[in-house]
Amino acid sequence: MNALAAGEKVTRAAVAAEVGLTRATVSTLVDELLAAGLVEEQGAQRPGTVGRPGTALALSARGPAGIGAEIGVDHLAACVVDLHGIIRCRAASPAANRDRPAPAVLADLAVLTARVTEEAEEAGLHPVGTTVAVPGLVGKDRRTVLRAPNLGWEDVPVAALGERTVVENEANLGALAELWLGGHEKLADFVHVSAEIGIGAALVVEGRLFRGARGFAGELGHVPVRPDGPLCSCGANGCLETYAGEEALLRAAGIPGQGPAALRGAARRGDPAAVRALAEAGAALGIALSGAVNLLDPQAVVVGGPLADLTPWLLPGVRRELAARVTDRQWRPEDLVTSRLGRDGVLRGAAYSAVRTVLDDPVTWINSFPRPHRQPAR
Numbered sequence: 001m002n003a004l005a006a007g008e009k010v011t012r013a014a015v016a017a018e019v020g021l022t023r024a025t026v027s028t029l030v031d032e033l034l035a036a037g038l039v040e041e042q043g044a045q046r047p048g049t050v051g052r053p054g055t056a057l058a059l060s061a062r063g064p065a066g067i068g069a070e071i072g073v074d075h076l077a078a079c080v081v082d083l084h085g086i087i088r089c090r091a092a093s094p095a096a097n098r099d100r101p102a103p104a105v106l107a108d109l110a111v112l113t114a115r116v117t118e119e120a121e122e123a124g125l126h127p128v129g130t131t132v133a134v135p136g137l138v139g140k141d142r143r144t145v146l147r148a149p150n151l152g153w154e155d156v157p158v159a160a161l162g163e164r165t166v167v168e169n170e171a172n173l174g175a176l177a178e179l180w181l182g183g184h185e186k187l188a189d190f191v192h193v194s195a196e197i198g199i200g201a202a203l204v205v206e207g208r209l210f211r212g213a214r215g216f217a218g219e220l221g222h223v224p225v226r227p228d229g230p231l232c233s234c235g236a237n238g239c240l241e242t243y244a245g246e247e248a249l250l251r252a253a254g255i256p257g258q259g260p261a262a263l264r265g266a267a268r269r270g271d272p273a274a275v276r277a278l279a280e281a282g283a284a285l286g287i288a289l290s291g292a293v294n295l296l297d298p299q300a301v302v303v304g305g306p307l308a309d310l311t312p313w314l315l316p317g318v319r320r321e322l323a324a325r326v327t328d329r330q331w332r333p334e335d336l337v338t339s340r341l342g343r344d345g346v347l348r349g350a351a352y353s354a355v356r357t358v359l360d361d362p363v364t365w366i367n368s369f370p371r372p373h374r375q376p377a378r
Contacts (some may be wrong), residue, residue, distance in 0.1 A: 001038065001359045004059050005083070009042055011054030030057065036366045037063040038083070038358070059083040062124035064358040064365055068351025069113050069161070070133045070170070071105060073098050073150050073197045074259070078112040080120040080127060081351040083359065085181045087344070089119040099152040102145075110161055128365065129164040129354040133173045133346045135198055140215055142166040149233055150197045168353065170346045171200030171218050172209055174304050177341055177349030179204055180356070182302070184337070190298045192339075193220055193289065194305025194346070196260075197246050203296065221245065225287045243284035246306075252277035260306050267313045278313035285314065286321025293326050304339030305346060311338045 003018045004010060010018075016026040033039040042056045061082055070077040077092035091112045097105050109132070117127055136148025145156040145167060158167045175192035178184060188207040194200055199221030203210040211217055221241035222234050229238025230248075242248050250256050253263055253274040266274035289301055303311055303318075319333050339345055358365045 001033070001059070001362050004039060004057060005359055009056035009058050011056060013054050015057070032366070033362065036362070038362055038365070063126060064128045064355055065120055065125035066351040066353065066355030067113055067117060067120075067127045067130040068133065068173075068347045068349070068354065069109055069130060070347050070350065071097060071109060071151070072135065076105070076109050076112055077347055078109065078116045079347050079351050080116045080125060081348060081355060082125060083355060085348060085352045085355075087348060087351070088123060088125060089116045090347075091115045097151055102151075102153055102156040105151075106158065106161060113161065127354070128358055129166070130161060131173070131350040131354045132158055132161065132165060132167045133170040133350045134167055135170050135196065135200070137216055138167050138169050142168065166354075168350065169200065169202070169218070170194070170305075171202040172211075173349035173353065174200075174339075174341075174345045175202035175204050175302075175349075176209060176353055177345040178302050178304060178339060179207065180352055181341065181348060182345075183340055184300075184302075187299055189296075190300045190302055191289070191292050191296065192302045192304055193285070193307065194303070195221070195245065195307045196305060199241050199245055199285075201292070203298075205296075220288055220292065223288045223291065225284045240284055240288045244281035249277050249281055252280065260309065264309055267310070275313060278310060279317050282314040282317025283321055286318040287325070289318065290322050290325035293322065293328070293331065297328065300335045300337050302337045302339055304341060306343055308339050308342045 003015045012026050012030055013023055016023045030039060038060055039057055040060045042058050065080050065082050068079050074094060074096060075092060076095045079087050079090040081087055093112065095108060113130060120127055134145050134148055135150055136153060137146045139146050143157060143166065145153050147154050158165055171192065171194055174194045178192055190204050192202045201218040201220035203217055222232065222236065222239045224236060224238045225240050225243060226238035230242040231237055232239035232242050246260065250258055250263060253266060255262050255266060263274055267278055293301065307314065315336065319336060322331065322336065341348060
């Protein structure tokens, strides 16, 4: 299944060569996946290949799917993706979630997930689970939001959304989306940084998410960049978030209480306060990231989420600080990458993390949804 996910319209012979099994074994497995509706045949391979052309295979556009849900400070969203990671249906609504009772937020989110689930089922998709993205720290059980300061949440369970629901930090899901869907060839070690109200980062090491001993790795927003700087909500002074977080940026740009779109518009117009605020935020972000690069030696730093919309004004300052502070002289400006997924990264990462369970363990799916014309998988 993962070999098929990594390619486009590959044949049984190509899969056999990729995974190291015999063609006969692969053919048997493919037949079982076809019967389960996980794989579909798409006609003969294009002319020009040596020997008899094989039949092209692809992951099914119907069948299992994943639900992603996102809780932001000012919005809620939900979507469904198929096995390819393509968004098939989506719903979103503005919502003032800061300090709002968690049960009310989760109830509204359940309405959105129910809506996209119904649309998905009408399209022949069968959601296998839900992943909820939150701007905060998540317990090891992946069922509890331990602390989300910008929401005002502590020890909030997400069980209200159903048994097959897990919760994950939004920055982690953004990084996983880059790993799986970002189109980065052979990128397996990187730092992913994103921001909305707060600033989060996630670390991918050798193709795996690095969570840390307690699951809290990636709190880049609370790395001090100027120890004598403003007081942060965490109680420390001069954290990155006090310079590059959304509220700090809007305040410095002279448009407090508005949103990223207003900031982007002001920067496009050349408004001096907005341009200066973004330049200073870029410098602060570069200082924080230089420490991460020196410590971790990643292949790249990927800037995603709402930050991706502001990179024309942020990245010059980031690059200057990285060039001045990173000790590895092989670090190149092009190693600082803007995400192609943009604002959709977190939501797609959430949904795809749910459906990837089928790619990693198709037998469980097959045995959980038996078809009358075949025996359960061995």
